[in-house]
Amino acid sequence: MQIDPANTWTDMNVAENALVQKLSALIHLSAEEVDFLNGLHINRADVKAGCDFVSEGEEFRSSFVLRSGWALRYRLLKDGRRQIIGVILPGDFIGLNVNFRRTATYSVCAKTDCALAPIEPLRILEIHQRFPVLASALSWVTVREYSILAEHAVRLGRRTAYERLVHLMLELYHRLELIGLSEEHRFKLHISQKDLSDLLGLSTVHIHRTLRRLTADGLVSMERGEIRLKDIERLEEIADTPEPFLEDFAVL
Amino acid sequence: MQIDPANTWTDMNVAENALVQKLSALIHLSAEEVDFLNGLHINRADVKAGCDFVSEGEEFRSSFVLRSGWALRYRLLKDGRRQIIGVILPGDFIGLNVNFRRTATYSVCAKTDCALAPIEPLRILEIHQRFPVLASALSWVTVREYSILAEHAVRLGRRTAYERLVHLMLELYHRLELIGLSEEHRFKLHISQKDLSDLLGLSTVHIHRTLRRLTADGLVSMERGEIRLKDIERLEEIADTPEPFLEDFAVL
DNA sequence: CGTTAGTTTGACGCGATTCAACCTTCGTGG
DNA sequence: CCACGAAGGTTGAATCGCGTCAAACTAACG
Numbered sequence: 434m435q436i437d438p439a440n441t442w443t444d445m446n447v448a449e450n451a452l453v454q455k456l457s458a459l460i461h462l463s464a465e466e467v468d469f470l471n472g473l474h475i476n477r478a479d480v481k482a483g484c485d486f487v488s489e490g491e492e493f494r495s496s497f498v499l500r501s502g503w504a505l506r507y508r509l510l511k512d513g514r515r516q517i518i519g520v521i522l523p524g525d526f527i528g529l530n531v532n533f534r535r536t537a538t539y540s541v542c543a544k545t546d547c548a549l550a551p552i553e554p555l556r557i558l559e560i561h562q563r564f565p566v567l568a569s570a571l572s573w574v575t576v577r578e579y580s581i582l583a584e585h586a587v588r589l590g591r592r593t594a595y596e597r598l599v600h601l602m603l604e605l606y607h608r609l610e611l612i613g614l615s616e617e618h619r620f621k622l623h624i625s626q627k628d629l630s631d632l633l634g635l636s637t638v639h640i641h642r643t644l645r646r647l648t649a650d651g652l653v654s655m656e657r658g659e660i661r662l663k664d665i666e667r668l669e670e671i672a673d674t675p676e677p678f679l680e681d682f683a684v685l
Numbered sequence: 686m687q688i689d690p691a692n693t694w695t696d697m698n699v700a701e702n703a704l705v706q707k708l709s710a711l712i713h714l715s716a717e718e719v720d721f722l723n724g725l726h727i728n729r730a731d732v733k734a735g736c737d738f739v740s741e742g743e744e745f746r747s748s749f750v751l752r753s754g755w756a757l758r759y760r761l762l763k764d765g766r767r768q769i770i771g772v773i774l775p776g777d778f779i780g781l782n783v784n785f786r787r788t789a790t791y792s793v794c795a796k797t798d799c800a801l802a803p804i805e806p807l808r809i810l811e812i813h814q815r816f817p818v819l820a821s822a823l824s825w826v827t828v829r830e831y832s833i834l835a836e837h838a839v840r841l842g843r844r845t846a847y848e849r850l851v852h853l854m855l856e857l858y859h860r861l862e863l864i865g866l867s868e869e870h871r872f873k874l875h876i877s878q879k880d881l882s883d884l885l886g887l888s889t890v891h892i893h894r895t896l897r898r899l900t901a902d903g904l905v906s907m908e909r910g911e912i913r914l915k916d917i918e919r920l921e922e923i924a925d926t927p928e929p930f931l932e933d934f935a936v937l
Numbered sequence: 938c939g940t941t942a943g944t945t946t947g948a949c950g951c952g953a954t955t956c957a958a959c960c961t962t963c964g965t966g967g
Numbered sequence: 968c969c970a971c972g973a974a975g976g977t978t979g980a981a982t983c984g985c986g987t988c989a990a991a992c993t994a995a996c997g
Contacts (some may be wrong), residue, residue, distance in 0.1 A: 489927070505941050508839050516839040530824040531829075537926060539833055561813050561820070569811070572782040575827060579782075580790055582834050587760050587768040589841035590886030594953070612825045625975065634842030641977065673762045675741070675790060713945060746946065846985070888986050 451524030451612040456570045458611055466567055471566045473498065473556060473659055478549040487527065494670035495551050496528030502625040504565030506539050506601070506617060507631065517584060517632040520605065520624070529557070529575060545623050581608075584675075589634045592672075594643045597633045600672035601607050602653065618662040620654075639661055702726060703776030703864040704750055708822045710863055718819055723751060725808060730801040737794045738801070739779065745789035747803045748780030755875040756800030758791050759883065769884040771834060772857065772876070776864050781809070781827060797875050833860075836927075841886045844924075846895045849885045852924035854905065858914055870914040874907075 453470050456462060462470070477500070480486045487493055489508065501524045506519040518539060521527060545564060561568045581604065588597050591621075605622070609615035624632075630640045647653045652668055662668055705722050706716060714722070729752070736798045739745055741760065756773040770791060773779060779801075780795060813820045833856065840849050857874070861867035876884075882892045899905045904920055906913045914920055 506835075508835070508927070510839075512925075514843045516843040518835045530828045539835065558817075565810075576782045579831060579834065582831065582838065583758075583760070583770045583791065584832065586764075586770055586838050586841055589769040589838055591762060591883075592765045627975075630839055631843075637976085638955080638978085639953055644951095645977090649812060673764075676762075879943075889944085890946085890987080891985055894985095897945090 439489050451500070451522075451614075454612050455524040455594060456574075459573060460566065460570055463566075466564055469560075469564060469567070473552055474500065474550045476551045478551055480543045480547045480549060482543055485540050486547075487537050487539070487540060487541035489540045490536055493528065495553060496526060496557070498550045498552060499523055499525050499527065499683075500548040500550050502545040504541050504543050504547055505534060505628060505632075506541050506587070508539050513514070515631045516634065517628065519578075520608075520632070522605075522608055522612065523614065527575060529571065529578075538656075544628070592632070594635055594639055595646065596672055598629070598637070598640070598643050598647060599608075599668050600674065601629070601633060602660060602662060603665075603668055603672050603674060606660075618665060620660055622658050622660050702849065703752070703774075703845045703866075706864050707776040708819075708826075711825060712818065712822055715818075718816055721770050721812075721816060721819070724813060725804055726752065726831055728803045730803055732795045732801060734795055734797050734799075734801045738799075739789050739791070739793035741792045742788055744787060745780065745833050746787075747780060747805060748809070749832060750802040751775055751777050751779065752800040752802050754797040756793050756799055757876070757884075758793050758797050760791050767883045768886065769880065771830075771837060772860075772884070773868065774857075774864065778826060778830075781830075796880065801859060846885070846887055846891055847898065848924055849887070849906070850881070850892070850895050850899060851920050852926065853881070854912060854914060855917075855920055855926060858912075870917060872912055874910050874912050890931060921932060 436666070440443075442605075448470055452473075453462065453467055463504070474657050478486075479496075482502075482519045486504075501523050504527075506518040506521060507515055508518065509515050521541065557571075558573060582602075588600050592600060606615055606618070606620055609620045615621060626637050626640050626644070629635075629644075633640065635643075644653075644655070648655060651663075652664055652671075654663060686846075702723055704725075705719055710720070715820050730738075730749075732754075734754075738756075739777065753775050756779075758770040758773060759767055760770065761767050773793065809823075812823060836852075836856070839851050844852060857868055858870065858872055861872045866872060878889050878892050878896070881887075881896075882889045887891065887895075896905075897908070900907060904914070904916055904923075906915060
C-alpha cells in the first residue's frame with residue numbers, strides 16, 4: 434500500500450528522445466525531421482526533485498521539452514489549497530505556444546530529478562516555416578494536451594473518487610506506454626498520495642481509502658510505487674473512457 | 686431568481702466581428718489583417734438553439750468561428766452524467782488547431798441560435814504562411830483557451846460551490862466584456878441552472894440554493910436572465926482570481 | 938389552455954472532509 | 968552504525984457539504 438515517490442529515475446528503458454517517439458507513433462518522420470527534433474535537445478537544464486522551475490506570476494519566456502522525469506503543473510489558491518492541472522511526462526512540452534504576454538499563470542514542480550531541453554521561441558517559428566509536417570504534429574500535440582485537460586475536468590466534475598482514481602491510472606498508463614515507459618500494464622508512479630489528492634480534488638485520507646478499495650477489489654496492485662493494472666477491461670469500464678482513449682483527439 | 690435562457694439574441698450591440706475585436710485588444714491589426722479575418726466570415730452556417738452541431742465520435746474536419754450566440758462544449762458519460770468543458774462565446778474558435786485524426790471527442794450544443802463561420806483548414810495554414818502576426822495571435826488564442834480550461838479544472842477540483850459560481854460569473858463577465866457584450870457589470874446569461882450545474886459539477890438543487898445565497902448576500906442580482914455583479918472587488922476576493930484575470934496568459 | 942422546460946423548496950442520506958493520532962520509511966549527521 | 972527528524976502513509980470517529988428524491992410552482996409556447 435505504500436507509494437514510494439522515489440527520486441532515482443531508473444525504471445525502464447528511458448527513451449533517448451521521448452518527443453520523437455511520441456510523434457513517430459502519430460506520423461512518419463523523415464530523417465531530416467528527426468535530426469531537427471534531436472537538435473532541439475542540444476541545450477539542457479537539470480532540475481532537482483522538489484524544485485519549482487516555473488512559478489506562477491514570474492517571467493516565463495523560453496519554453497521546454499521535458500526530456501526525462503515527472504513534473505506537475507499546478508495552481509495555488511491564497512489559503513493554500515492546491516489544484517494540479519496535469520502531469521508532465523517525458524516528451525511533453527511546457528509552454529509550446531508562443532506567449533507574448535510575460536508571466537506564467539501556473540507553477541511547475543519537478544517530482545523527480547528532471548532533465549529539460551530549453552527551446553528558443555525562434556525554433557518554434559522555424560518549424561512552421563521549414564517543416565510543415567512537424568508543424569501539424571505540434572498542432573496535434575496542442576490538441577492532445579487540451580483533450581487530456583478536458584478529460585481531467587470531466588473527471589473532477591462528474592466522477593466519483595473511485596472512478597477518478599481509475600481514470601487517472603489509465604491516463605498515465607496510456608501516456609507512458611506511448612513513450613516506452615510502461616510495459617505489461619505496469620508503471621512506476623512518481624507522485625505521493627498528497628499529489629494524487631491535489632490532482633483529483635480529494636483529501637489524502639480519501640485517496641488512501643479509495644486506493645485500498647481498488648486493491649481489495651483486485652483491480653490494481655501496488656508495491657514500492659509500482660502500479661499494476663490487473664484488469665484493464667474492467668478498469669476502462671469503470672472509468673468510462675472514451676473510445677479510443679487518448680489516441681484519437683480531434684476537436685479543440 | 687429566474688434564469689431565463691431566452692433564445693432571442695438581442696442583448697446589446699453585437700460586435701460585427703467579435704474575433705477581430707478580441708484580437709484587437711491584444712495587438713494592433715493592420716488593415717490587411719482585418720480584411721483577411723473578415724474574409725474568414727464569408728461562409729456562414731446557422732444553427733438553432735438546442736441543436737448539437739458537433740457530436741462526440743462523429744466526423745469533424747472543418748473548424749468554426751462562432752459569430753454570434755452561446756454554445757457549450759460537453760462530454761457525456763454512459764450513465765447520462767454530463768460535464769460541460771467550457772462555454773463558447775462569440776469570437777471563439779471551435780477546432781482551431783489542425784486535427785488530422787478524424788473524429789470529435791466532445792459535443793457542442795447551441796444554447797441560443799448561433800451563427801457560425803466555417804473555416805477551411807487551408808485558411809489556417811495560410812495564416813501561418815502569410816500573416817505571422819496573426820499566427821502568433823492564434824497561438825495566444827490557443828494559450829488563452831487552455832488557461833481558461835485550466836482555471837475551470839481548479840474551480841472543479843478545489844473550490845466550494847459558492848466560490849465556483851462566483852468564479853464562473855467573473856469569467857463570463859470578463860470574456861463578454863472583451864467582445865463588447867457586457868457593460869456596467871451586467872450581462873445576459875444564456876444558460877439554465879441545469880447547464881450551470883453540469884458546468885460546475887454540482888446538482889441543480891445546489892446551484893439554485895447557492896444562487897439564492899449569492900443574491901441574499903447582495904453580491905449579485907438577477908432578473909430575467911440578466912446577471913448584475915454588484916461588488917466586483919468582493920467577488921474577486923471570494924473567487925480568488927489570479928492577477929490579472931483572463932488577460933495575461935503565458936504558460937501552456 | 939394544456940404541455941413542456943425550467944425553477945423552487947423541504948426532508949433525508951451519503952460521500953467525502955476534517956481532525957487527530959500513530960506508524961513506517963528513509964536520509965542525515967553525530 | 969545508531970539516533971533522530973522529516974515526509975509520507977494508515978486508521979478511526981465525528982462532521983458537513985452536497986446529492987437525491989419528490990412534489991409544487993411558474994413561464995413560455997403553440
